[in-house]
Amino acid sequence: MNHRFEVMASPMTTTASQRVIRRLKALKAYATLIPIRLLPVEFLVSNARLIKLFSTTFDVGEVSVKRYRLSQKVVCGLMATVMIMPVLHADERLLPVRMDELVAAGFAGQQPAPLADDAEFLRRIWLDLAGRIPTSDDTRHFLDDTDPDKRSRMIEQLLAAPTYAQRMQELFHVVLMERRGDHEKWKQYLHNAFERNKPWDQMVREVLNPDPQDENRRGAAFFYAKRIEANGQNPIDHPGLTRDVGRLFLGADLQCAQCHDHLFIDDYKQRDFQGLYSVYLNLSAKNGPDIPAVTEKPMKKKLEFISVFDPTQNETGPRIPFGSEIPIPEQGKDAAPVSMLALLASELPTAQTALFRKNIANRLWFLMMGRGLVHPLDLHHSDNPPSHPELLDLLASEIVAHQYDIKWMLRQLALSQTYQRSSRYPIASANADSAAASMNVEQVRPQSYLLANEKRMMAEQLLHSTLRATGNFERLQQATVDGKPNAELTELTRRFVAAFANEPREPEDQINPSVKGALFSLNDDLVLQLLSRRSGNLIDRLLAMTSDELLADELYLSVFTRRPNNEERNELVAWLTKHNDRREKAIANWAWSMLTSMEFVVNH
């Protein structure tokens, strides 16, 4: 959907523009969504350029200029403040506002948490969009920035940074492969896709019908190839592949429908599984030395199946689950065989497949909000309805209207108050009050979004953040002379994944503390070595600080992405005084306790 905008551009003093901002803020929260920029006048030479500038910079869809009081003559040589005001029609308000309204409709009189403070917001948005925490300098700079629009600017900055593609590659790798293993070409494929902000439907088409000829796309075959590779004496797992295509791209786990209509989910029929399965039965892995690949045998006849409960013989041709059967094309003798994968790729990832558009909307919502509107993410059916059905419909139709633009959708989600809400209720001063407040908190359900849900940190996020916090990031990012990744980083990655990732095939959709992870954090030598002094790392920087107060600030900004409060500052100073004879060790132990505490290991 395109929003209409009124554009007002005039040379304006900073004071005047601040006044306008205040007035807009009074009109509720919309001001944070309205890009207000000081622009050099050369951008403002024509309507056309202005429009192009805004639609590409802010991605607001089509801008129609209502008022444009600007003559080249007037502004020549000046800076101009340009304001874009959304036209507030009932159905054309900005998406984040409408999301918030639909979420608020479910509060049922309960009080939502206030917006997160800047530090909480900053840590969260970095973890979500960059896959790691910011440096202490980044944090200091953001906290001290007085621009009222700094959150939107930070969102833009992170969406435009190279870290975005890396984060999305790591994330979608885990979502799509569920720790089955990785492949260099698959990595490249995902990275490239997110770097170019490839539309989701196009990505899914490329995954469902990988093209071995296309250098940029052939890595997509890994999704299939890894799932159907030979595994000892076990039969090739075509049913597992069929199941995963349903789970990951349609949000429907058809496993039980392999052998019979699902007993408890009326929507899931055996023919839905078998129709997709009929295509995949013809697929086999053909992995070359460096390239994942699959080959497809032509489909000649329908697949016969019976239910374990009913001996009636059934048959089906290819079928998109919950859709109608697709006739098997005539396979000409001389012509090239018709590819069923191509057929699947053209039929499944389309706006006509309701579950396809809802699935991606739900998964992106989950990534940002920590709880699916449909939950679990792969059990979308009429007996497990979304917590906010209207909201899911809205997101699904908006992402279609925006050509399945993942970056656009993440921006909308990040701009909402639902995303920017605090993960805790404010701490009441009186004890009695705080007891009452915490009673309340325990009853808050994750699907209410009254509080920002705490999110799991993937092993990769935890590793990058640990390296960032301990000041070892740059050192380890540098490749060795022969171009190979740093050996210590490779080993750390292996150990973090072993300690904090789920078992293969298990979705990583919730926080998952384990004894294994605890033992790792307590005793692993490589992790503990990150906290021994080394030129330029955290401990080194802290030891060079001129006062313990400054040291406390730097430590808390580096690890917790916030300044310490007075109580924390005093505690740390007292600790350092007490352990003055072993200062380096004392600092390292304090830092370790921060790094292993909940405030660090969870995305809150």
Next chain:
Amino acid sequence: MLGAAAAGGLGLGTFLQPCVADELAKNDKQVLLIWLDGGMSQLESWDPKPNTEFGGPFRAIPTSVPGIHVCELLKHTAKQMHHLAVLRSVCTQDNSHSAGVARINRGDPKNRGVEYPYLGSAVAKLLGPTSSGMPPYIWIKPNSGGFKASDAGFLGAKYGALALGDGKPPENLLLNKSISSEEDELRNELRRKFNDRYAVGRRTEWTDANSYVYELAQKLMKRDDLFDESSFTDKDRQRYGTHELGRHLLLARRTLETGVRFVKVNSYHWDSHGDNFNASESLISQFDQPFAALIEDLHQRSMLDNVLVIVMSEFGRTPKINSHVGRDHWPEAWSIAMAGAGIRKGVVVGKTNDQGTFVEDKPYDIGHLFHTWFKAMGVPPDKMEYDNQGQPLPVAHDDCGPIAELLV
């Protein structure tokens, strides 16, 4: 230590009545599950039918309980029969391995679209660690060890099993050499303080879960003697046997002694589709010797009243002997043996027909057994349910109940 607090806060399920929670906090019952992967032939063990069409070549021998006979392959166990209860009328639903393993281990509850926990994870959740604070669920198995989350189903990984691969300790068990034990105390004290601060104003679910796994990890670090096989006496080694199952059951005894709530010991390859009688002679003897020693030891150490011991498989084996002189999978009529806490001593419950093909009186499914065992452990299933993110779920099959004849 936070052990008790963690147990109180986390280990317990959602109770409809708070008084039940108080009672369970005092519950120190333990469980040993011996899982014979595949199926042990009931005809060559607990339910012999000598001199019948399908009876096979082995004799039935008298036991320490007058009137009760078992197969001669259980010659050591026969002397411990006065401690045991055998249910001979087990009738379950599944005869395939792929589905059978999970189905039996989960107690085959009504399907509600969620993955139920295995018995060990269920007990880890419902009762938590004992007052020892040791991890509630340890699994002694051949080959590789590690942390096995899959047993926990919807309960989540923290209720999974800590698996000791061939009895060896997990990675990172020993305190890192660069940290003194005094420093270790101090750094963990700080960590707890930071967590307490973090929890204010937030739902405590994840902070509790995090604290819980750290408490378990630290407890485990203090009990590294658990993994020292050299400290067993030669006499013990002789009594239990030096074969895999013998060594693992001996380790299970020590693990129970350290206060672990639930210990599972797995033995594999119980699948005699061919040459059943030679296979059974070998396999069942390997089970018989250490099992009898273990029951004797638990009794002598006055632990048997507190420890529920269960011996089970995926299914029984077909009475009909196939053309490879083997027995196939048979869920229709088989036996499960148990002993200890809350279980009657020296009884046989249920009966199969003369040929051993079907259950003659009331058949019992695994759901009945889960009810029976929860009751024997002092967990009243009618008063408890799981809370799966707001979805209430009964801990055992709603249509079943406990088997009174097996209970004290």
